[in-house]
Amino acid sequence: MVEPKHYPGLNEIQVNESRALHGVNILTPPEKESLLTRFLEKFRDPLIIILLVAGALSIGISIYEYYGLHEGAAVFFEPLGIFVAILLATGLAFFFEIKADREFAILNQVNDDEPVQVIRNGNAIQIPKKDVVVGDIVILSTGEEIPADGQLLEAVSLQVDESSLTGEPVCAKSTDPAHFDKEATFPSDHVLRGTKIMEGHGIMTVTAVGDKTENGKVFEAAQIDDSVKTPLNEQLERLGRLISRASYGIAGLIVCVRMAMFFINVGDGFDWMTFLSFFLQTIMIAVTLIVVAVPEGLPMAVTLSLAYSMRRMLKTNNLVRKMHACETMGAATVICTDKTGTLTENQMRIYNTDFFALPDQRLGNDATSRIIEEAIAINSTAQLDLSNPDKATVLGNPTEGALLLWLDASGHDYRKIRETVEIIDELPFTTERKYMATEVRSQALKGKSVLYVKGAPEIVYGLCSSTESDVDKSTIDKMLLDYQNQAMRTLGFAYKIMNDDELPFSEGAIAGRDLVFMGIAAISDPVRAEVPDAVKECIDAGIAIKIVTGDTPNTAKEIARQISLWNENDNELNIITGPEFAALSDKELMERIDDFKIIARARPLDKKRLVETLQKKGEVVAVTGDGTNDAPALKAAHVGLSMGDGTSVAKEASDITIIDNSFASIGRAVMWGRSLYHNIQRFVLFQLTVNVVACLIVLFGAFMGTESPLTVTQMLWVNIIMDTFAAMALASLPPSQSVMQEKPRSRNAFIITRLMKWDIITVGGIFFIILLALLYLFHHTYIEGLDSMFPLNLSAEGHDLSPYELSLFFSIFVFMQFWNMFNARSFETRKSAFHLKGCSEFLLIACAIFFGQVLIVEFGGEMFNVVPLRFIDWVIIVVATSPILWFGEIIHLFKRS
Known part of the structure; x- marks a missing residue:
């Protein structure tokens, strides 16, 4: 006879001492960054930093132009546009991440007031989980969550779900070293905070609370932000460095060359006022080039692409x-x-059952299935939650629950079987016995008492004197070996028809070795x-x-x-x-x-x-x-x-x-991520081509001594509004399954590939030559409409471009980029630019850009330095610039073939 153990537990003084020494049983919540801090972090983006520098320089130039040169307030449109781009890019990123946080709606908090049974001052009492201290004696019962880490003092049929910490759904716990699992992740006589008792009961002494528990260590480690840079962060940083170095280098070259030109031309007639005026004009041209070179739309393009993908990925x-x-x-x-x-x-299921045929002459017709159903339904401690008609949920031991699920799937309600069967006696499962048994007044075998046994096949088989259908042991061993090689858990089943005066149990075990072995069941957590x-x-x-x-x-x-x-x-x-x-x-x-x-x-x-x-x-x-x-x-x-x-x-x-x-x-x-990266590359290709053309025009004007034919507000439309639309258009392209046939890109690969680089240089150069030729024509002939340009009547002396000519030049420049957007859309897709399946958003935004340009020119007036164009000129501009798309299609067709 086992003597009952007495646990006095801690007294109040010991509780306070333990709490002072080891702390409270609460997981320290992570510090949350303020919304302001999270917003300011968006300004650490390398391209945003470049934009801030360009914006500051632009403000300085605008102030000088407004107060020193007495120009209109329109000079502030450029810095305003830059800062609008910055706020849109940072604001959108901040908004979508905060919105995702709220949608996520997941808290790390645990219910620290959940009641826990402990023994203190020799009495069993209930206290909140947060008040548990090291040294407390805690009483553990089925279904409860373990409140702290502890060492078991007692364990009766104790099964713990440690899947939240180790991945193990069922771990047998014991205080007997003979039954310890040497391969277990944590010792068999230790239980851990946050794990759940699936079966049995026990008593433990607390060894760690709060942050010192295994759960707490994991929670603390999960709050460490290693600030790992993403591949896109790294590549955008490289792109930012490239753009800044190139723009600063070219700006420096402009300053040096123009200063050299000044001193060559001035000769002996040097005048300080003339020099300062020329130097300041040179600095303004250099800053203008830096501002034009920086892709204001790129941070916003990346943000919009990511935000769009966030919404679309939710649908997948x-x-x-x-x-x-x-x-x-x-x-x-x-x-x-x-x-x-x-x-x-993460739900144990019956993989296969090998129940051997039961002889009809002994048990009667249809007894085979009924006795198996009864054996499974009655000799079990699990339950099923059948409140959801679409999915039954196991309550209790997952392995036993798998048997009930199998029974339920076969169309048999275990609850009705239990209601009609009288339980006479039972023997619960223990890790020492490795089996459980229940004696019942059977309904499957009317008027008979039947003993059902279930447990480890080798143990249950050892209790049997015969096997149904005379299946030999070698056959059973072969079945078991096959299942074990597939890492499955196996259960053996046996029964015995009891005599009226026969006792089923003796000294906590089955009395006798004359059971009939019914068969085995293989159980596994199936692969999805x-x-x-x-x-x-x-x-x-x-x-x-x-x-x-x-x-x-x-x-x-x-x-x-x-x-x-x-x-x-x-x-x-x-x-x-x-x-x-x-x-x-x-x-x-x-x-x-x-x-x-x-x-x-x-x-x-x-x-x-x-x-x-x-x-x-x-x-x-x-x-x-x-x-x-x-x-x-x-x-x-x-x-x-x-x-x-x-x-x-x-x-x-x-x-x-x-x-x-x-x-x-x-x-x-993965498919979305790869497709998104390609979409960002396509936008980089598109926008840098625009910027190359714009920079070359500014550079040409700097060396030729002429002003840029594109005004500040016109560049604002091109660099921000149109590029934003283009970003949305290219970001909205659907993902392609073909990207899954590619290998992952190198982490060190630059976002601008060799093919992209030559495309930007070649197309940008061609566009510049065409626009330069147009500027020459416009300077040397008076254009009142594109339909009256030919035959050309070039004059020897140039003239300043009229508002109508500037409006034509602006519109031609934009529509060249418009058609090139279609080429960028099909870049490296192996598909035609006219393959528009699933691209309704792209077409919608393309139409917005098309009609937006028309509206800007027709109604922009002084703000955009434009005048309305004739309808025939619009037709000629659209048709004359469209070969950009056709030539692009021919080149892509050649590459595909």
């Missing part, structure tokens, strides 16, 4: 919380994924149906997949085999356990990390170390996870992907939440 079950994650997914080279709930359904295809899609796209799980090596390997990640060429170099992983030095890990496909028995910070090491090797890392244990890695990764039904801590640490928990949605996120 990807809730994007942080804007950069849209594009960064497209650069991913490695995905580190957990197993439970991500690759698998869509996962194998989704994993193949990612591998074909050049993305490496690594499984990081708290499960056993055999189980992890079997799951990897089922999703085609593990093949016959893999060996022990491709799998490692958490303790082995932790024992590797940083140098050893760097050498071996590429080989790893599986890390089994992993602890939370193993995954984070894996991510950080991969990042040091230049990989772009995405991490998937649904548990608290995944949070540090989710936070450290370039992109963290949490599951829709994951823990709030995991969701808070992630950048994207996969609402439908489907790994296939990750493939769609």
